[in-house]
Amino acid sequence: MSGFVEELANRDEAVERVSYALSFPWYSEEENVSLGDAFGRRLARDIRSPESFPPFSRSLRDGYAVLSDDVVGASPSAPVFLDLGEEVPMGQCPAFRLGIREASLIHTGGVLPVGSDAVVMLEDVEASVGLVEIRASVQAGENVMPEGEELLAGAVVGRRGDLLDHRALGLLAALGISRVPCLRVTVGIISTGDEVVDMAVEKLPPGCIRDANSWFLSALLRKEGFYPVSFGIVSDKEEDLSEAIASAQTQCDVLLVSGGSSVSIRDHVSQIFSKVPSPGLLVRGLNLSPGKPTLLAGSLNPRKLLLGLPGHPLSCAIVALAVLKPLLLRLVGSEETQASSIMEAGADIFGRAGLEEFLPGAVRSGRAVPLTAKSGFVGALRSATHLIRLPQNTETIRKGEEVELWPL
Numbered sequence: 001m002s003g004f005v006e007e008l009a010n011r012d013e014a015v016e017r018v019s020y021a022l023s024f025p026w027y028s029e030e031e032n033v034s035l036g037d038a039f040g041r042r043l044a045r046d047i048r049s050p051e052s053f054p055p056f057s058r059s060l061r062d063g064y065a066v067l068s069d070d071v072v073g074a075s076p077s078a079p080v081f082l083d084l085g086e087e088v089p090m091g092q093c094p095a096f097r098l099g100i101r102e103a104s105l106i107h108t109g110g111v112l113p114v115g116s117d118a119v120v121m122l123e124d125v126e127a128s129v130g131l132v133e134i135r136a137s138v139q140a141g142e143n144v145m146p147e148g149e150e151l152l153a154g155a156v157v158g159r160r161g162d163l164l165d166h167r168a169l170g171l172l173a174a175l176g177i178s179r180v181p182c183l184r185v186t187v188g189i190i191s192t193g194d195e196v197v198d199m200a201v202e203k204l205p206p207g208c209i210r211d212a213n214s215w216f217l218s219a220l221l222r223k224e225g226f227y228p229v230s231f232g233i234v235s236d237k238e239e240d241l242s243e244a245i246a247s248a249q250t251q252c253d254v255l256l257v258s259g260g261s262s263v264s265i266r267d268h269v270s271q272i273f274s275k276v277p278s279p280g281l282l283v284r285g286l287n288l289s290p291g292k293p294t295l296l297a298g299s300l301n302p303r304k305l306l307l308g309l310p311g312h313p314l315s316c317a318i319v320a321l322a323v324l325k326p327l328l329l330r331l332v333g334s335e336e337t338q339a340s341s342i343m344e345a346g347a348d349i350f351g352r353a354g355l356e357e358f359l360p361g362a363v364r365s366g367r368a369v370p371l372t373a374k375s376g377f378v379g380a381l382r383s384a385t386h387l388i389r390l391p392q393n394t395e396t397i398r399k400g401e402e403v404e405l406w407p408l
Contacts, residue, residue: 008287011356014296015326021279022298022305025333028253029184035172038164041182042225042332047158049175052148057112061143064103064125064132065116068140080134084127088113103132112144119143161334163225183332185226188252189214190244191233192259193311198233213258213316220320226328238268245272249304259311269308273297276306287392289355290315294323305331314373314380318358341405343368349397351390360384361405368403384408
């Protein structure tokens with residue numbers, strides 16, 4: 001139980017403490033994945049561009065390639081006349097060099113011919129047989145994207161831990177990167193509680209509820225680039241729970257236990273976590289609402305991260321978003337930070353002094369409004385667009401005052 005925290009821990013401090021104690025980041029299993037299968041995965045290491053982009057100087061407009069010195073002072077009232085040169089072919093480098101006081105028709109994306117350094121837009125040009133009337137001057141580089149302006153060969157285009165989304169895949173495809181090294185962080189999920197039954201149960205027995213938390217957690221983990229594995233529902237008996245946790249740990253990098261972390265004679269998760277090899281149980285309880293009965297533990301040999309999440313659906317969701325996600329990002333070495341914004345409150349928001357609180361919220365008419373929800377609500381986030389965060393020293397935010405929002 002080295003490093004065990006006796007009092008409720010601040011959320012940010014708890015994340016820092018666990019990350020330090022477990023020596024994050026971890027170099028987890030790496031897979032070489034085709035670009036077509038890489039969406040939603042996270043990079044295992046930095047990726048560098050194999051070439052400059054664009055690979056050649058190209059036109060940003062339909063117009064005429066010119067040498068900027070040849071069109072100095074050109075205007076509608078004082079046009080400059082240049083000889084009409086060859087048209088720049090699309091999809092290949094021009095085989096010619098732009099001559100003295102010459103202009104060549106070029107299309108958007110065309111390769112700038114040698115001897116030119118700018119493009120005059122089509123609407124500023126009047127072409128006739130053998131001559132081009134230029135009615136606007138341009139500076140060197142105007143309407144042109146120079147070779148390597150966006151990326152130079154060797155530039156980092158993806159960082160270790162980055163999520164490969166639609167934006168990342170488009171960039172990698174443009175650079176001809178067909179395979180990428182991806183992390184495979186396996187996150188096991190155990191749901192506990194004698195009252196919890198499988199979601200497939202058609203008729204609920206009296207006093208029972210269907211397992212929702214494992215489905216929420218699995219979906220969130222997939223969205224964030226991790227690999228969830230469900231180990232089913234385990235009873236509240238200490239022997240059964242201990243056996244299930246021990247078995248699951250051998251099959252995953254991170255283990256989540258939903259439920260069984262509140263103060264109750266039947267809750268044994270904290271006792272089981274306290275037996276984990278060093279550093280062991282690090283945090284028992286967070287100064288967080290909802291989510292106070294959260295447990296954080298882990299070991300360095302073997303490398304394992306364990307979290308005990310509250311059983312109430314909203315509490316479980318808040319801890320997953322505000323605690324689990326940042327820990328996983330630290331684990332994989334991601335530089336991603338929590339996005340947030342400040343907005344005017346559209347209604348009074350009541351909190352409790354001394355606790356950091358997260359409330360489901362939505363933006364309506366440009367203002368943040370809280371949505372009524374209790375920790376046991378199963379669909380509390382369904383209509384929410386944001387989480388409203390109330391810092392530990394904030395009790396009440398009045399309508400019209402500023403409030404912090406986390407996008408969902």
